[in-house]
Amino acid sequence: MKSVIADNLVKIYDKGKVRALDGLSLDVEEGTVLSVLGPNGAGKTTVVRILTTLLRADSGSASVAGIDVMKNPEKVREVIGLSGQYAAVDEILTGYDNLVMFGELYHLGKKNAVVRANELLERFQLTEAAKRPIKTYSGGMRRRLDLAASLIVKPKVLFLDEPTTGLDPRGRQEMWGVIQELVKGGVTLLLTTQYLEEADQLADDIVVIDTGKVIARGTSDALKKQVGGERLEVVVEQAHIAKTLEIVGAVSGNKASLDEGIRLVSAPVSTGSAALFEVLKSLDAAGIHALDVGLKRPSLDDVFLALTGHVAEEKKSEVEEKKKGRK
Amino acid sequence: MSAVNDVLIITRRQLLLLSRVPEVLIFSTIQPVMFVLLFRYVFGGSIETGQPGGYVQLLMPGIFVQTVAFTLAGTASGLAEDMKKGLIDRFRSLPISQSALVIGRTLGDSLLNIVVLAVMGIAGYIVGWRPSSGIGSVALGFIFLLFFGYALSWVGVLVGLSASDARVVQNVSFIVTFPLTFLSNAFAPTTGMPRALQYFAEWNPVSTMVAACRELFGLENQFGATAGSFPSENPLLTSLIYMVIIMVIFIPLSVRKYRNYAD
Numbered sequence: 001m002k003s004v005i006a007d008n009l010v011k012i013y014d015k016g017k018v019r020a021l022d023g024l025s026l027d028v029e030e031g032t033v034l035s036v037l038g039p040n041g042a043g044k045t046t047v048v049r050i051l052t053t054l055l056r057a058d059s060g061s062a063s064v065a066g067i068d069v070m071k072n073p074e075k076v077r078e079v080i081g082l083s084g085q086y087a088a089v090d091e092i093l094t095g096y097d098n099l100v101m102f103g104e105l106y107h108l109g110k111k112n113a114v115v116r117a118n119e120l121l122e123r124f125q126l127t128e129a130a131k132r133p134i135k136t137y138s139g140g141m142r143r144r145l146d147l148a149a150s151l152i153v154k155p156k157v158l159f160l161d162e163p164t165t166g167l168d169p170r171g172r173q174e175m176w177g178v179i180q181e182l183v184k185g186g187v188t189l190l191l192t193t194q195y196l197e198e199a200d201q202l203a204d205d206i207v208v209i210d211t212g213k214v215i216a217r218g219t220s221d222a223l224k225k226q227v228g229g230e231r232l233e234v235v236v237e238q239a240h241i242a243k244t245l246e247i248v249g250a251v252s253g254n255k256a257s258l259d260e261g262i263r264l265v266s267a268p269v270s271t272g273s274a275a276l277f278e279v280l281k282s283l284d285a286a287g288i289h290a291l292d293v294g295l296k297r298p299s300l301d302d303v304f305l306a307l308t309g310h311v312a313e314e315k316k317s318e319v320e321e322k323k324k325g326r327k
Numbered sequence: 328m329s330a331v332n333d334v335l336i337i338t339r340r341q342l343l344l345l346s347r348v349p350e351v352l353i354f355s356t357i358q359p360v361m362f363v364l365l366f367r368y369v370f371g372g373s374i375e376t377g378q379p380g381g382y383v384q385l386l387m388p389g390i391f392v393q394t395v396a397f398t399l400a401g402t403a404s405g406l407a408e409d410m411k412k413g414l415i416d417r418f419r420s421l422p423i424s425q426s427a428l429v430i431g432r433t434l435g436d437s438l439l440n441i442v443v444l445a446v447m448g449i450a451g452y453i454v455g456w457r458p459s460s461g462i463g464s465v466a467l468g469f470i471f472l473l474f475f476g477y478a479l480s481w482v483g484v485l486v487g488l489s490a491s492d493a494r495v496v497q498n499v500s501f502i503v504t505f506p507l508t509f510l511s512n513a514f515a516p517t518t519g520m521p522r523a524l525q526y527f528a529e530w531n532p533v534s535t536m537v538a539a540c541r542e543l544f545g546l547e548n549q550f551g552a553t554a555g556s557f558p559s560e561n562p563l564l565t566s567l568i569y570m571v572i573i574m575v576i577f578i579p580l581s582v583r584k585y586r587n588y589a590d
Contacts, residue, residue, distance in 0.1 A: 052420050056587070077422040086413035090340070092347050104336050105423050107329055133347065149417065 001066075003157050003188040004028040004051060009060035011046050011212075020046040021057070022212035028157070028190050028205075033183055035203030036192040039304075043212040044192035045085065048161045051190070052082045065156040081155030083147045085162040089134050095121060095145050096130040099152065106153045113152075120148040124178065140171030144178060151182075158182070160191045164198060176201055196301050210308045227298045227306040232275055233266040234283070235292040241265065247282045251275050269295070330424035337431025341405075342438065355401070355439065356446040359394040363447060366390065366514060367454050374515065378546065380457055387451045388468075388540035389513030392533055394447065395440055395476030396508055400500030402436050402483030407493040415585075426582045433480040440476045444469060460545030468543035471566065475536050478573040484581035513537050529556050532569040538562030 004027060011021040021043045028034040036044050049055035051062055053073035062069040065079045089098045096117055103113025121130045124144040134142060143163060150158065163179065164172040172195075179202055183189060193199050199206045200220045208216040208223070216223060232252065236244045241258065244265045248256040252267035252275065259266070269275040276295055283290055298306075345352050363386070371382040378384050406429075409415050418428045448456075448469075458465045483500065490496040510524060511517070511533040517525050528534055539562040558565040 049416075054416055054419055074422060074425075077420060080420065082417070082420040084413050084416055088413035088417035090344070090414060091412065092344050093340070097343060101336060101340055102417075102421070105333060105418075105421050107332075107422075 001030045002027045003030040004034075004062075004064050004190055006047060006051060006062045007060055009047065009050060009057045009062060011043075011050065011055070012058050019212050021050075021060075023060070024209065024212055024214055025060075026207050026214060026217075028188060030188050031186050032204045033189040033191060033202055035199035035206045036190065036209060037194070037196065037199045037206050037304075038192075038209040039194055042209045044194075044209065045161055046212075047209075048082070048084075048159050048190070048192055052080055052159050053077055078153075079156040081150030081153075081158045083143075083150040083158075083160050083163060085165050089142065089146055089149060091135040092133055094131050094133055095126050095137070095141075098134065098145065099149060102149045103152050108152070116152055120151065124148050138171065139167050140174050143167065143171070143175055147175075147178065155187075157188045157190065160189065162192055162194065164193070164195065172198075196299060196304065208304065208307055215307050216303070223303045224298050227303045229268060229270055230272060231266050231296045231298075232269045232279060233264055233292075233294055233296050234279065234290050235262065235264050236283075236288055236290055238263060240286075240288045243286055244283065244288060247286065247288075248279055251278045251282065263291075266296075330427060333423040333427035334431045334434065337428055338435045338438070341432065341435030345439065352439070352442065356443050359390060359443060359447050360450045362390050362393070363387070363450050363454065370514070380459075381455065383451065383455045384457070384544075384546060385541065386514065387447075387456045388537050388544060388546075389511075390451075391444060391447065391472050391540060392475065392536045393508040393513055394443060395472050396479055396504050396533060397500075398436050398440060398476040399479040399483040399486065399504055400497065401439070402432060402480040403487035403490070403496045403500050404493050405432060405436070406484060406487030407490055407496040410488065411493060419585075425586050429484050429581055429585050433477060433484065436480050436483075437473055437477045440473055444472060458544035460543060464543045464545065468540045471536070471539060471543065471563075474570055475532075475566070478570040478577075481574060481577040481581050485577055485584055488581065488584045507531060507533050511537060530558055532566065532573075534558070535562045535565040535569060539566045 006024060006026050009021045009024045010019070012018065013020050024043065024047055026034065026036070026047075036047065038044050046055065050057045051064055051069060053069060053076050056070065064076050067075045067079065069076050089095075090101075093101070099117035099120055100110075100113045103116050104110060106113075108116060118127075118130075121127045124147065126141060126145060126148070129137060129141060134145065137145065147160070147163070160179070164175045167175060176198070179189075179191070183202065191199075191202060204219065206216075206218065206220055206223060207214050216226065218226065232248060234244055234248060241263060245256045245258060248265050248267050252269050254267050256265050256267040258264070272295060276293070280290070280293065366386050367383050371386070374382050376382050376385055406415075409418075415428070419425070458468075486499055486503075487496055490499060510520075510528050511531045512528060513533060517528040517534070520528060535558045538559065542562060
């Protein structure tokens with residue numbers, strides 16, 4: 001069963017100047033994780049805001065847990081959890097205060113709200129910080145508390161909009177751990193990210209979006225295949241570069257290329273580890289010691305570049321425009 | 328009934344905020360008390376009022392009204408802050424009544440006004456303010472003031488949700504509120520103003536509120552209510568009408584703005 005369906009969503013800002021969503025469709029199978037991957041300004045947040053009833057689409061339709069988002073927004077709100085890119089909790093209140101307040105707003109009643117708050121604080125390792133104002137929390141702790149707030153009533157579908165944006169590597173790792181736990185517990189999750197690695201780590205399926213449209217969909221593996229096979233890479237001493245280019249080129253059957261700065265010789269190969277073995281043998285025979293050698297599968301960065309013709313970070317100015325457009 | 332409950336939870340949140348950051352409460356009372364002292368001792372000596380008890384009798388209603396008028400700024404900047412932090416998104420994604428957040432916020436700001444008015448009243452009493460009407464009339468005056476603050480709080484909701492930045496909100500509210508409180512009979516007689524301004528000042532809701540409070544606090548001299556215009560003759564009624572008009576216009580506008588604020 002599909003837990004989330006978005007069909008041909010269109011959202012236009014600034015009287016037609018910015019098409020934030022341009023006929024976007026996607027769906028999430030119950031109990032799976034879909035990652036919506038795209039650069040800043042691609043429309044990720046807009047689609048989450050529409051699916052979570054915060055924003056109305058100009059056209060198209062959407063449903064969450066079988067409920068029509070446009071027709072029954074208040075019913076949708078009962079079954080979703082949302083955690084946004086800003087930790088949307090009250091900074092002045094303590095972690096405990098926040099969770100109890102949101103619990104009460106979910107109509108748990110004071111007593112149950114307190115019980116639930118303590119459970120969640122414990123689960124997200126925030127018990128010690130429970131009585132401190134949020135403003136004393138680290139970025140990672142804030143995100144965890146925000147996530148906890150979106151799980152007060154076990155949601156049928158959870159939306160995480162860029163859950164690790166702005167976190168340091170450690171905070172990101174922690175957050176990934178927490179999300180992976182949730183996924184093991186069988187939650188249906190729609191996650192947006194601009195980190196290609198994050199989608200790779202957390203999601204069953206990935207849709208890549210750019211300028212408000214889905215430009216590719218599939219598993220991480222399928223997307224990588226779509227872009228091309230593996231590359232064989234060898235790093236050698238300066239003196240051996242010419243000979244290495246020759247060897248790698250011969251094994252690959254294609255012309256090998258060179259990244260001079262890091263003395264990296266590489267070429268596409270189709271035979272995987274067999275090619276690797278052959279190159280090592282030839283290098284050995286030629287008396288060349290490889291400093292580093294490996295088979296590299298294309299990263300999702302490569303996927304993005306291949307699909308859109310630009311790298312993922314290129315569109316900062318457009319983001320600013322869209323933020324203004326939201327006002 | 329769950330809608331009422333939602334509102335109360337939001338209002339309680341605001342009281343909780345005040346208890347966690349007592350500075351907010353302290354500064355929201357220090358400023359008006361400072362105004363009382365400054366006006367009382369700087370202008371009090373040079374403004375001839377012909378009023379038994381002196382300038383402070385006329386001043387206190389003026390400062391009360393000015394203070395509750397600034398509720399507009401308080402509500403607006405509070406909401407702008409919540410918006411900036413993404414809190415409004417969270418509230419809007421909850422299965423609660425869609426106007427609970429704004430209603431709770433306006434009620435919370437009115438509760439703050441109760442405290443502020445009480446402290447100001449005490450400060451006024453210390454520097455010689457003695458309302459000469461009965462306790463019932465004085466109480467009614469304060470209820471009037473709270474209502475006026477509450478009505479303006481709804482204007483603040485719209486300002487807060489419309490602005491792009493909390494600092495802009497501060498400036499906009501200040502630019503709106505400050506001239507309104509001074510182009511009035513609050514601190515000086517309107518008779519000294521140029522003709523056109525006198526006209527404006529007389530119809531200014533701040534003036535009608537000030538005049539209404541003066542009446543309720545037992546003053547004869549309406550201080551600038553001059554030309555026998557309708558508002559100066561009927562300040563209580565005019566003020567009530569203003570409050571109703573403000574709420575009838577701004578409550579639906581604000582609630583609608585909140586519901587679609589991202590569109």
